[in-house]
Amino acid sequence: MNILVAIDRFEDILTSGEASSYIEEGVRAVYPDGNMISVPLFDGQKHLIEGILSWQQGIKYQWQVPDADLRQRDMTTAVIQDCLYIDCTPLFGATANPLKTSSYGLGQVILNGLDLGYRSFTIALGESEVYDGGIGLLEKLGAVFFDREDNRMTGPLSSEHIKYVRRMDLSGLDDRLSESTFKVISDRDYYLFGNDSQIAASLLDDTAKMTIDNNIWYLNEQYKKAGLTLNPKNGGHAGGLRSIFESLFDARILSSKDMIFEETSLKELLEEADIVVYGGGTISPSDSSLVAQAMTQRAGTQLYIYLAAGQQFAxxxxxxxxLNVYPDMTTDTDKLKLGIQLQNGIKTLLTLAKQ
Structure with missing residues (x-):
């Protein structure tokens, strides 16, 4: 009996790996001799480093770099097969003042990687709430921005400096970037600005939304003058960072689903499995993750079991x-209680299916 466990995270209560551990115990109670394989998942929003290192062997680096508020923060990256993996959520996932955010720290992480000799980068934008249109990133990588008096603007630059930009010089970008390849993981097809932008979808007040949206629009006009054409239709994730990497560094954009199917043997494991256990949990009403949706489409003669919690749709x-094992899940839900519910839920379903 081949049993595949490929579960998403349950908000910030249980990671994919933690949820898998509870489910594995429940499966073992029913199929003690079953051939069980667990594949921790990465959903594009969080836990890239944990997920990628559970699939393949690699090394970790930890650096102190500026976060979105330009405060020093510990940043963990991973290297697998000479590719540096960067998860932006720990760096840019929460901000004190959205009107003064900067992507400067991401530029520092990339430079650290270049200094160590790496020329391949995979960057997950995740839950980034940085709205500087990439000027902090580009400044750190060597670009120069000038104000109304044609004075060089000194940084670290942030979103509050956008309105002072009158021209830019991108010729000073680090030469090593031209030797590098970038993949950007993004599950959000936001517009760069306007009603379908990330800013419009945020919980900011209308005044802040208008200020940030106008800033991004204005900066996009300055990029055009410098010969840089951004993708306005779906490059707005992380305040335009997705479009910066795509347009300036020829980055390949892919979803977390595409990444998981490319970098793991999940497709083959699904074909070989007799039982597939997957799912995830969300506090707000939502569909399953992209990778879970792809797995659902493959459901056939095997036994597919979806374990959910909170308000995740079937x-x-x-x-x-x-089976929703914990409909009342909140941010305060105890992880042990949720884990036991997952364990008991899979045990019950497998016992019934076995009869």
């Missing part, structure tokens, strides 16, 4: 057995 169709 997958469509009748080929999947769905």
């Amino acid at each position: 997958p469509p169709g009748e080929a999947v057995h769905f």
Whole structure:
């Protein structure tokens, strides 16, 4: 009996790996001799480093770099097969003042990687709340910005400096960037500005939204003058960082689903499995992750079990057995209680299916 466990995280209560551990115990109680494989998942929003190191062997680096508020923060990255993996959520996931955010720290992380000899980068934008249109990143990488009097602007530059930019010089970008390749993990197809932008979808007040949106629009006009054409339709994730990497560094944009299917043997494992256990949990009403949706589409003659919690919707169709083990999940839910519910839930469903 081949059993595959590929579970998403349950908000910030249980990581994919932690949830898998509880489920594995429940599976073992019913199929003690089963051939079980767990594949911790990465959903594009959090836990890239933990996820990628659970798939493949690598090394970690920890640096102190400026976060979105330009405060020094410990930043963990991973290197696997000479590729530096960067998760932006710990760096840019929470900000004190959205009107004064900077991507400067990401530039520092990339420079650290270049100094160590790496020329391949995978960057997950995740839950980034940085709205400087990339000027902090580009400044750190060697670009120069000038004000109304044609004076060089000194930084670290942030979103509050955008309105002073009158021209820019991108010729000073680090030469090593031209030798480098970038992949950007993004599950959000936001517009760069306007009603369908990340700013518009945020919980900021209307005044802050208007200020940031106008800043991004204005900076985009300055980029055009410098010969840089950004993607306005779906490059707005992380305040335009997605479009900066795509347009300036020829980055390949892919979703977390694409990344997982490319860098793991998940497709083959799904084909070989007799039982597939997957799912995840969210506090607000939402569909399953992109990778879980892709797995649902593959449901066939095998036994597919979807374990959920909170307000995550059931997958469509009748080929999947769905169980919400903890409908009342909140941010204060005890992780042990949730884990035990997952363990008991899978044990009950497998016992019934076995009869």
